[in-house]
Amino acid sequence: MKIIVAIKQVPERDAPVRIAANHKSIDEADHQWAMNEPDAYALEEALQLKEKNGGEVIVLSAGPERVGSTIREALAKGADRAIHVVSDDLASRDALGTARLLAEAIKPENPDLVLTGLQSEDLGLGQTGVIVAELLGLPHSTLIVQVEKTDTGLKVKRELEEGWFQHIELPLPAVLTIQSGGNKLRYATLMGIKRAKTKPVHAVAAADLGSAAAPVLTLEHIALPSKQKSTQILPGSAKEAAAALVEKLKFEARVL
Amino acid sequence: MCASLPTLAEPQHFSLIERVLFLALAAASAWAFWRRFGPIFNKILHSKKDPGFSLAPIGRRVRDFVWEVVLQAKVISQRPLAGIAHALVFWAFCAFALVTLNHCAQALSLDFLAPQGRFGRFYFWFAAVFALACSAGILGLFIRRFFVRPKWLGQISPESGFIAMLIFALMATYLAAFYVAGTGWPGHALWWAHTLVLLVFLPLIPHTKHLHLLLSPFTVFFSRGGFSKIPPLAGDEDFGLVTGRDLTQIVSLQAYSCVECGRCTEHCPANNTGKELNPKEIVLGLRAYLNDLGPQSEEPLLGKYNSQQAAFECTTCGACEFQCPVGIEHLPILVGLRRGAVNTGEWEDSHGAKLFLALERGSNALGLPAAERDKFIEKNALPIYDGSQEYCLWLGCMGAYDPRGREIVLSLVAIMRHLGITFGVPRKEKCTGDPVRRLGNDLLFQQLAESNLESLAQARTKKILSICPHCVRTIQEDWKEFGAPPEVEHHSEFLARHLPELNLVSGLDLPHQAKSGPGGSFVSGHDFSRAENAQTMTGALAPEVTNKERIVFHDPCYLGRYRNVYDQPRAVVASAGELVEAPRHRERSFCCGAGGGLAFLGEEGGERVSHVRAAELVATGATTVAAACPFCNTMFRDALTQVSESRPGAPTVQLVDIAQLAARNLPHETN
Numbered sequence: 001m002k003i004i005v006a007i008k009q010v011p012e013r014d015a016p017v018r019i020a021a022n023h024k025s026i027d028e029a030d031h032q033w034a035m036n037e038p039d040a041y042a043l044e045e046a047l048q049l050k051e052k053n054g055g056e057v058i059v060l061s062a063g064p065e066r067v068g069s070t071i072r073e074a075l076a077k078g079a080d081r082a083i084h085v086v087s088d089d090l091a092s093r094d095a096l097g098t099a100r101l102l103a104e105a106i107k108p109e110n111p112d113l114v115l116t117g118l119q120s121e122d123l124g125l126g127q128t129g130v131i132v133a134e135l136l137g138l139p140h141s142t143l144i145v146q147v148e149k150t151d152t153g154l155k156v157k158r159e160l161e162e163g164w165f166q167h168i169e170l171p172l173p174a175v176l177t178i179q180s181g182g183n184k185l186r187y188a189t190l191m192g193i194k195r196a197k198t199k200p201v202h203a204v205a206a207a208d209l210g211s212a213a214a215p216v217l218t219l220e221h222i223a224l225p226s227k228q229k230s231t232q233i234l235p236g237s238a239k240e241a242a243a244a245l246v247e248k249l250k251f252e253a254r255v256l
Numbered sequence: 257m258c259a260s261l262p263t264l265a266e267p268q269h270f271s272l273i274e275r276v277l278f279l280a281l282a283a284a285s286a287w288a289f290w291r292r293f294g295p296i297f298n299k300i301l302h303s304k305k306d307p308g309f310s311l312a313p314i315g316r317r318v319r320d321f322v323w324e325v326v327l328q329a330k331v332i333s334q335r336p337l338a339g340i341a342h343a344l345v346f347w348a349f350c351a352f353a354l355v356t357l358n359h360c361a362q363a364l365s366l367d368f369l370a371p372q373g374r375f376g377r378f379y380f381w382f383a384a385v386f387a388l389a390c391s392a393g394i395l396g397l398f399i400r401r402f403f404v405r406p407k408w409l410g411q412i413s414p415e416s417g418f419i420a421m422l423i424f425a426l427m428a429t430y431l432a433a434f435y436v437a438g439t440g441w442p443g444h445a446l447w448w449a450h451t452l453v454l455l456v457f458l459p460l461i462p463h464t465k466h467l468h469l470l471l472s473p474f475t476v477f478f479s480r481g482g483f484s485k486i487p488p489l490a491g492d493e494d495f496g497l498v499t500g501r502d503l504t505q506i507v508s509l510q511a512y513s514c515v516e517c518g519r520c521t522e523h524c525p526a527n528n529t530g531k532e533l534n535p536k537e538i539v540l541g542l543r544a545y546l547n548d549l550g551p552q553s554e555e556p557l558l559g560k561y562n563s564q565q566a567a568f569e570c571t572t573c574g575a576c577e578f579q580c581p582v583g584i585e586h587l588p589i590l591v592g593l594r595r596g597a598v599n600t601g602e603w604e605d606s607h608g609a610k611l612f613l614a615l616e617r618g619s620n621a622l623g624l625p626a627a628e629r630d631k632f633i634e635k636n637a638l639p640i641y642d643g644s645q646e647y648c649l650w651l652g653c654m655g656a657y658d659p660r661g662r663e664i665v666l667s668l669v670a671i672m673r674h675l676g677i678t679f680g681v682p683r684k685e686k687c688t689g690d691p692v693r694r695l696g697n698d699l700l701f702q703q704l705a706e707s708n709l710e711s712l713a714q715a716r717t718k719k720i721l722s723i724c725p726h727c728v729r730t731i732q733e734d735w736k737e738f739g740a741p742p743e744v745e746h747h748s749e750f751l752a753r754h755l756p757e758l759n760l761v762s763g764l765d766l767p768h769q770a771k772s773g774p775g776g777s778f779v780s781g782h783d784f785s786r787a788e789n790a791q792t793m794t795g796a797l798a799p800e801v802t803n804k805e806r807i808v809f810h811d812p813c814y815l816g817r818y819r820n821v822y823d824q825p826r827a828v829v830a831s832a833g834e835l836v837e838a839p840r841h842r843e844r845s846f847c848c849g850a851g852g853g854l855a856f857l858g859e860e861g862g863e864r865v866s867h868v869r870a871a872e873l874v875a876t877g878a879t880t881v882a883a884a885c886p887f888c889n890t891m892f893r894d895a896l897t898q899v900s901e902s903r904p905g906a907p908t909v910q911l912v913d914i915a916q917l918a919a920r921n922l923p924h925e926t927n
Binding site for chain 2: 012013014034037184185186187188189190191192193194
């Protein structure tokens with residue numbers, strides 16, 4: 001089975017969030033970078049499928065030079081080779097723009113399965129995976145916590161709300177977006193890192209991928225959420241205060 | 257005086273038949289010896305060269321050799337009775353080297369010591385004194401091994417009994433030669449008896465643990481030195497001890513040197529609490545591997561000969577390595593086996609993987625967001641180190657994130673502020689890599705060490721102070737592989753140095769303190785009372801009031817055995833109360849169970865190490881347990897609760913760090 005795992009490099013969780021001077025991006029100067037966690041689970045799923053059924057795991061990542069470290073990490077954990085879509089303008093692309101790049105890079109490989117995290121830890125749009133499926137014209141399923149290869153295709157387990165799960169069968173090729181926590185992640189090893197050095201990384205410029213269309217969305221302004229705390233003391237007897245509280249919860253806070 | 261003593265009378269003339277027979281038997285004995293020893297010698301020789309090995313500084317090697325081999329000081333100091341018995345046998349063997357050579361040379365009329373000559377007369381009697389001492393020693397060891405039978409010696413070994421009899425026979429036949437005329441047949445019979453015993457003894461050496469006679473002087477001399485010195489990995493195919501090909505000459509030499517005395521096992525916290533790990537068996541497992549497969553084998557080292565589980569039960573307390581009388585360095589072996597398992601991804605442990613992933617993605621071993629550290633720094637207005645202050649106060653994972661660790665840091669901060677010593681905390685800090693280093697994750701360790709070295713260099717850090725012996729050791733020794741770490745000191749050393757100032761201050765401030773009443777301690781949640789404090793103070797000023805708090809000090813492994821710091825924390829304790837010693841203390845201290853990354857792994861098998869130690873500390877009758885390591889502290893917090901539950905009615909035992917003891921004497925409005 002030939003599996004492509006699309007991974008994104010995101011700022012480390014502890015990275016300080018500072019708005020850049022243009023108010024349109026985050027200041028990345030102090031950032032350290034890590035593999036998007038749901039993508040790490042997608043990679044783990046791919047590696048386990050390969051270990052069970054044989055085949056090849058290819059990692060795919062778009063972004064500037066620095067993405068190389070995350071690609072190497074994926075190779076170290078067991079992926080066989082990598083495709084790096086070199087692009088410096090990812091920040092100005094929306095989910096569709098990024099998905100177009102990924103889909104173009106995936107097409108010539110003709111994979112049996114494409115896996116990616118259900119969303120990114122930084123932007124959290126949750127759309128890239130499904131748009132890739134649409135662009136490739138492949139069946140897809142989201143929020144997957146378990147994948148099993150059958151004779152005809154795949155049997156997957158989706159996570160729904162409130163502890164419910166849904167079991168689906170779908171044919172191959174397909175695209176799945178993976179939820180965190182379905183498997184136990186493996187740790188990176190020294191042997192893995194050393195072996196990764198000799199694994200091929202195919203770099204392809206975003207401009208060479210044809211449909212590098214201009215973004216549909218343009219970003220106007222970003223800002224940190226303002227921290228506000230206001231306290232009101234409701235006067236009157238307990239009964240009056242309770243009535244006033246219900247009123248406020250209903251019409252001001254709109255939580256009732 | 258000498259004239260009244262009998263003279264050694266050995267035969268002077270041997271018949272041709274006797275000479276031929278002697279030569280034939282000697283050749284057979286030598287052949288039997290080499291048939292066994294040759295392959296062992298070759299296996300050691302053909303093991304991999306030790307990466308990072310250097311003979312220099314030779315002075316250290318000579319010193320260790322004289323101390324441990326010639327003087328037998330380690331053997332004697334750690335097990336006095338058996339040690340002295342052993343030393344007597346050893347020294348006798350040394351004295352006998354010349355005698356034995358002369359004895360054999362006699363058969364060929366090549367003898368060089370004349371019994372009547374001045375030197376010969378002296379030397380034979382000199383040797384005779386040793387022969388008597390040796391007989392007494394070997395008798396003692398025989399009684400110990402076959403009648404006293406300490407459990408760590410393992411099963412009764414008949415070969416040891418046989419060897420003991422041979423040694424005894426050697427001494428007896430030597431001494432008898434003073435009283436039997438050399439010329440007649442009794443003289444010849446005696447000579448032959450001594451010779452035959454010698455010729456039987458020689459091939460037995462490489463066949464038994466008595467191989468240590470030949471090897472251990474070399475093992476001690478060629479040891480890596482330092483404590484738990486973990487060799488660097490060499491090249492792209494070195495992942496630690498994975499297969500026979502990874503066994504280095506030093507490891508192989510050590511494996512064959514083991515004398516099976518069981519000191520390592522006797523002191524091993526894992527083995528003493530019913531776990532699988534037995535450091536002696538680890539070494540013997542490697543020996544069996546070498547015997548069966550040799551140093552070129554691709555067979556994994558963990559499997560048939562040693563178990564992975566045992567290797568990961570080690571707390572790296574180093575009691576085994578400290579105790580070993582033949583220079584075996586257990587920690588590089590145990591950590592080496594772990595490196596082999598972790599660097600290749602063979603080790604699968606959900607807790608271990610969680611720790612590794614937390615450090616791959618985050619900054620601390622506790623897996624908490626770094627923002628928690630920033631909040632702690634901000635809340636307590638800790639200055640950031642910028643190169644201008646005297647000390648860089650390294651918080652460590654425990655000091656930055658653990659509530660009790662934070663209390664220790666704040667006590668130390670209060671002391672430094674009171675003393676007017678400038679300090680700052682690093683703006684950013686990652687785990688030093690101690691737990692992953694000991695668990696054998698070289699990739700992660702290197703990343704953490706390099707990242708920390710870089711940010712410390714950026715801040716122009718010169719002197720680090722830390723409350724954690726694990727941080728101190730890792731920064732000072734283990735980081736060296738990747739750069740030049742700044743000078744680093746444990747807070748016990750700092751406190752001991754400033755103790756005079758602290759105590760002087762407390763005496764002057766006494767009236768003020770007494771008025772201040774309870775509460776108001778500079779760290780919220782402190783549980784020591786002011787009244788008790790004042791009592792200690794009064795005691796110090798007026799010695800007749802001697803109701804001092806009894807404080808037992810627990811030596812952290814990484815401060816004691818790893819760093820050789822024993823007296824400084826004791827000085828701090830003694831300034832706060834009456835120092836009580838646990839039965840196992842200083843070099844023989846018993847681990848708390850947290851080291852070697854085990855604090856982050858799951859529930860241990862068998863009894864908990866921390867409970868055993870806590871019970872021992874409480875049994876001293878002390879009312880306070882003083883620790884000097886935040887990991888010991890956290891282990892004992894749980895263990896002491898457990899212990900006090902099992903002693904209903906007994907007063908609860910307090911747990912403090914030495915920094916908290918030292919801070920008690922501060923005028924409390926500081927900070």
